[in-house]
Amino acid sequence: MAGSSHIxxxxxxxxxxxxxxxxxxxxxxxxxxxxxxxxxxEQIDGPTFEHLDLYTVKSGEGIVSELFSFKREGGDTDYAxxxxxxxxxxxxxxxxxxSLSLPTRWFAMPDLFRAERPQRGRLREHRQWNVDLLGAPGxxxxxxxxxxxxxxxxxxxLSQSDIRVRISHRGAAAGLLSxxxxxxxxxxxxxxxxxxxxxxxxxxxxxxxxxxxxxEAGVRRLDDIASSRIAATNAPxxxxxxxxxxxxxxxxxxxxARELEKRGLLEFCDWDLGIVRGLAYYTGTVWEIHDxxxxxxxxxxxxxxxxxxxxxxxxxxxxxxxxMGDVVLGLVLQERGLLGDQLSDxxxxxxxxxxxxxxxDAEEHLVPLATSLRELGMHVRHTWKSTRNVGKQLKExxxxxxxxxxxxxxxxxxxxxxxxxxDAGTQVDVELGDLxxxxxxxxxxxxxxxxx
Amino acid sequence: MAGSSHIxxxxxxxxxxxxxxxxxxxxxxxxxxxxxxxxxxEQIDGPTFEHLDLYTVKSGEGIVSELFSFKREGGDTDYAxxxxxxxxxxxxxxxxxxSLSLPTRWFAMPDLFRAERPQRGRLREHRQWNVDLLGAPGxxxxxxxxxxxxxxxxxxxLSQSDIRVRISHRGAAAGLLSxxxxxxxxxxxxxxxxxxxxxxxxxxxxxxxxxxxxxEAGVRRLDDIASSRIAATNAPxxxxxxxxxxxxxxxxxxxxARELEKRGLLEFCDWDLGIVRGLAYYTGTVWEIHDxxxxxxxxxxxxxxxxxxxxxxxxxxxxxxxxMGDVVLGLVLQERGLLGDQLSDxxxxxxxxxxxxxxxDAEEHLVPLATSLRELGMHVRHTWKSTRNVGKQLKExxxxxxxxxxxxxxxxxxxxxxxxxxDAGTQVDVELGDLxxxxxxxxxxxxxxxxx
Numbered sequence: 001m002a003g004s005s006h007i008x009x010x011x012x013x014x015x016x017x018x019x020x021x022x023x024x025x026x027x028x029x030x031x032x033x034x035x036x037x038x039x040x041x042e043q044i045d046g047p048t049f050e051h052l053d054l055y056t057v058k059s060g061e062g063i064v065s066e067l068f069s070f071k072r073e074g075g076d077t078d079y080a081x082x083x084x085x086x087x088x089x090x091x092x093x094x095x096x097x098x099s100l101s102l103p104t105r106w107f108a109m110p111d112l113f114r115a116e117r118p119q120r121g122r123l124r125e126h127r128q129w130n131v132d133l134l135g136a137p138g139x140x141x142x143x144x145x146x147x148x149x150x151x152x153x154x155x156x157x158l159s160q161s162d163i164r165v166r167i168s169h170r171g172a173a174a175g176l177l178s179x180x181x182x183x184x185x186x187x188x189x190x191x192x193x194x195x196x197x198x199x200x201x202x203x204x205x206x207x208x209x210x211x212x213x214x215x216e217a218g219v220r221r222l223d224d225i226a227s228s229r230i231a232a233t234n235a236p237x238x239x240x241x242x243x244x245x246x247x248x249x250x251x252x253x254x255x256x257a258r259e260l261e262k263r264g265l266l267e268f269c270d271w272d273l274g275i276v277r278g279l280a281y282y283t284g285t286v287w288e289i290h291d292x293x294x295x296x297x298x299x300x301x302x303x304x305x306x307x308x309x310x311x312x313x314x315x316x317x318x319x320x321x322x323x324m325g326d327v328v329l330g331l332v333l334q335e336r337g338l339l340g341d342q343l344s345d346x347x348x349x350x351x352x353x354x355x356x357x358x359x360x361d362a363e364e365h366l367v368p369l370a371t372s373l374r375e376l377g378m379h380v381r382h383t384w385k386s387t388r389n390v391g392k393q394l395k396e397x398x399x400x401x402x403x404x405x406x407x408x409x410x411x412x413x414x415x416x417x418x419x420x421x422x423d424a425g426t427q428v429d430v431e432l433g434d435l436x437x438x439x440x441x442x443x444x445x446x447x448x449x450x451x452x
Numbered sequence: 453m454a455g456s457s458h459i460x461x462x463x464x465x466x467x468x469x470x471x472x473x474x475x476x477x478x479x480x481x482x483x484x485x486x487x488x489x490x491x492x493x494e495q496i497d498g499p500t501f502e503h504l505d506l507y508t509v510k511s512g513e514g515i516v517s518e519l520f521s522f523k524r525e526g527g528d529t530d531y532a533x534x535x536x537x538x539x540x541x542x543x544x545x546x547x548x549x550x551s552l553s554l555p556t557r558w559f560a561m562p563d564l565f566r567a568e569r570p571q572r573g574r575l576r577e578h579r580q581w582n583v584d585l586l587g588a589p590g591x592x593x594x595x596x597x598x599x600x601x602x603x604x605x606x607x608x609x610l611s612q613s614d615i616r617v618r619i620s621h622r623g624a625a626a627g628l629l630s631x632x633x634x635x636x637x638x639x640x641x642x643x644x645x646x647x648x649x650x651x652x653x654x655x656x657x658x659x660x661x662x663x664x665x666x667x668e669a670g671v672r673r674l675d676d677i678a679s680s681r682i683a684a685t686n687a688p689x690x691x692x693x694x695x696x697x698x699x700x701x702x703x704x705x706x707x708x709a710r711e712l713e714k715r716g717l718l719e720f721c722d723w724d725l726g727i728v729r730g731l732a733y734y735t736g737t738v739w740e741i742h743d744x745x746x747x748x749x750x751x752x753x754x755x756x757x758x759x760x761x762x763x764x765x766x767x768x769x770x771x772x773x774x775x776m777g778d779v780v781l782g783l784v785l786q787e788r789g790l791l792g793d794q795l796s797d798x799x800x801x802x803x804x805x806x807x808x809x810x811x812x813d814a815e816e817h818l819v820p821l822a823t824s825l826r827e828l829g830m831h832v833r834h835t836w837k838s839t840r841n842v843g844k845q846l847k848e849x850x851x852x853x854x855x856x857x858x859x860x861x862x863x864x865x866x867x868x869x870x871x872x873x874x875d876a877g878t879q880v881d882v883e884l885g886d887l888x889x890x891x892x893x894x895x896x897x898x899x900x901x902x903x904x
Contacts, residue, residue, distance in 0.1 A: 014499030070522030
């Protein structure tokens with residue numbers, strides 16, 4: 001901006017949401033919330049910042065450079081903006097202890113923060129949907145959280161040709177990495193490295209792989225495994241035979257396949273041994289949702305983490321869940337043409353736009369009429385510009401997609417107004433006293449018609 | 453919590469929102485959002501943290517101790533968690549410059565942060581509703597934002613005997629403080645001091661008053677003025693004569709009274725010259741909403757700040773608005789008995805709870821039936837416990853306030869289920885294939901009945 005200094009910009013990697021961009025975020029949040037509630041999940045939230053220790057105690061000090069951390073002026077407690085929601089969830093579950101009624105289904109929509117350099121699809125602040133099912137150890141729970149994720153994505157218009165759930169298992173990954181020469185001690189580093197495989201240059205990958213005991217043959221084998229993706233409508237055994245997976249892992253995936261099938265979701269899924277998830281706390285199934293072409297980062301990632309609550313001082317609670325951010329999802333919806341012609345079409349439509357012809361009578365009626373219609377719950381607008389040109393006001397009514405326009409004009413002398421249905425292009429005279437009930441009926445009919 | 457160290461607690465002055473407490477926050481947010489949209493305001497948001505300069509450049513370095521400020525590890529840019537939303541709003545308006553279509557109506561619901569010692573009704577993190585009308589200089593705009601605030605509070609059940617809008621004017625405050633011996637240079641400090649009058653000990657107040665040029669007589673006069681509150685159904689002249697307000701200020705308040713009257717809100721309002729608002733940027737009308745008994749901090753505070761956008765490098769845009777936090781409002785609603793018997797009554801009610809009798813047939817139908825009902829948009833639950841005791845499952849259905857329970861039992865052999873209306877205490881057999889449409893009809897009827 002000419003003339004304004006840096007202080008008038010949003011911080012790098014963060015976003016200003018003007019009404020159309022906010023409407024997009026609310027559109028995603030509505031799909032997330034509705035899918036969660038349909039499946040009986042209940043919303044929670046925690047603080048935007050936590051004690052720094054909550055993140056370092058389990059992940060080590062290495063994570064500090066990825067965090068925004070701070071103290072109060074003159075205080076000695078270290079805090080950090082939350083980089084993910086799962087530690088907060090585990091802390092909340094641990095603090096409720098045995099009073100927590102299990103199984104419990106929770107979801108949240110926190111803002112999360114990363115101090116890294118911003119990249120496409122990865123900002124310093126983003127909103128993330130988190131869904132967790134605590135206290136259920138079976139594959140029905142894993143399938144259920146996948147169903148919640150897919151319900152939201154399908155509501156947003158994505159089909160099985162747009163998105164794929166890529167499923168693997170930590171047991172498979174550990175077994176295979178072990179066979180490739182990774183020691184148990186290096187396993188967590190290996191998960192993190194394999195997870196970043198497609199995001200770092202090949203030479204850097206080879207160098208880091210060597211450091212954790214993977215030789216060239218091991219890396220080739222790993223690449224081979226990572227590219228062995230097959231549709232989940234094939235039995236997991238198909239992939240198991242090829243790579244010699246442990247039999248318990250195959251049994252877990254077979255049980256998951258049955259649960260996905262019950263939910264009609266197997267057609268959305270692939271078995272993909274290249275999925276490991278970078279975070280250390282996964283213990284069973286791991287999965288990511290990607291755009292089918294693989295052009296973007298993961299839309300969502302999740303899995304089973306049976307030891308997490310215990311890590312934070314709580315009882316042993318089996319758990320599974322996922323996170324889905326707003327940034328990549330928005331890019332994928334845009335690329336698939338699922339956001340309409342313009343974001344402003346996602347804004348709430350006014351029910352009624354009141355137009356004043358500017359006579360004393362009209363001016364006197366304008367605000368009291370708006371007030372009484374709003375008391376009935378209607379979304380009512382009138383111009384805030386000084387113009388009393390009826391044509392200009394009707395243009396404003398159309399441009400913000402009002403359903404009806406009501407013109408206060410000469411007819412007020414007969415206690416009558418002109419009501420225009422702006423979608424249908426029709427208009428009728430309505431007696432002023434009948435207007436509220438007339439509008440309520442018309443709006444109910446429009447709504448019923450739109451739902452069909 | 454026995455055995456857990458400090459790291460497993462939420463930071464002091466922040467909150468964990470379990471489902472019932474989250475339901476309360478969502479209850480407030482829904483009232484806020486609905487009132488905003490009814491009045492044609494559009495939602496925006498900005499980053500959770502801003503460049504520190506955004507707050508210090510206009511308020512001075514003194515504010516730093518009230519902020520949570522930080523840098524990236526190894527970075528040299530100072531950031532701060534947003535303590536209020538208005539600077540972000542002004543920055544956004546300034547950055548849009550002349551492309552901003554005026555007047556513009558915006559609202560936001562940010563999390564805000566204060567590094568102070570937490571007090572009753574004042575936490576380190578809270579959620580605040582912000583409503584702003586930019587580009588309209590008249591008293592209709594001031595009355596409109598007051599109407600938005602009162603619409604939300606009335607929706608939440610508060611009446612004119614529960615809450616009062618206390619209105620004053622910066623012109624009145626400045627004139628009166630000047631008459632009490634405050635110089636123009638000390639005016640901003642005086643506003644801040646008068647605003648904190650009821651929150652600090654009398655001796656401390658007297659000491660700070662002396663420092664800005666108020667002598668004992670001046671303080672007495674100030675106390676006298678601050679306690680001169682009268683119902684706004686009295687002409688502002690009543691209070692003006694008593695204290696010698698400037699005539700432009702009286703004219704402004706008279707015009708505001710007419711606009712409030714048009715909206716049917718004068719009965720909610722008082723003229724109260726004790727209201728000044730602590731922040732330096734107000735230029736005209738200032739107001740706060742308090743519980744009628746005055747037992748709590750302000751529920752909301754706002755006014756006119758015509759120079760704000762310009763302060764942040766934008767064009768001159770007249771503006772008015774307010775902020776309303778979730779903490780005091782929650783306390784007032786609780787104290788007035790407006791939150792029901794328990795917060796969990798605010799949780800979304802399940803439409804259907806599916807009960808399995810545990811037969812193979814029932815188990816096989818359970819998940820596919822839940823899936824198909826959810827695809828129709830219903831909120832469907834079933835137990836996640838291992839029990840297949842029908843009585844226990846029905847108890848779970850009641851305890852989470854399900855509208856209907858559907859029992860999958862022996863009748864499945866005849867393709868029939870038992871559907872119970874848990875509100876009415878009635879039950880009928882329904883053919884399995886007819887269940888979705890039967891439930892849709894019943895739920896639509898329940899909803900219609902509840903709306904009446």
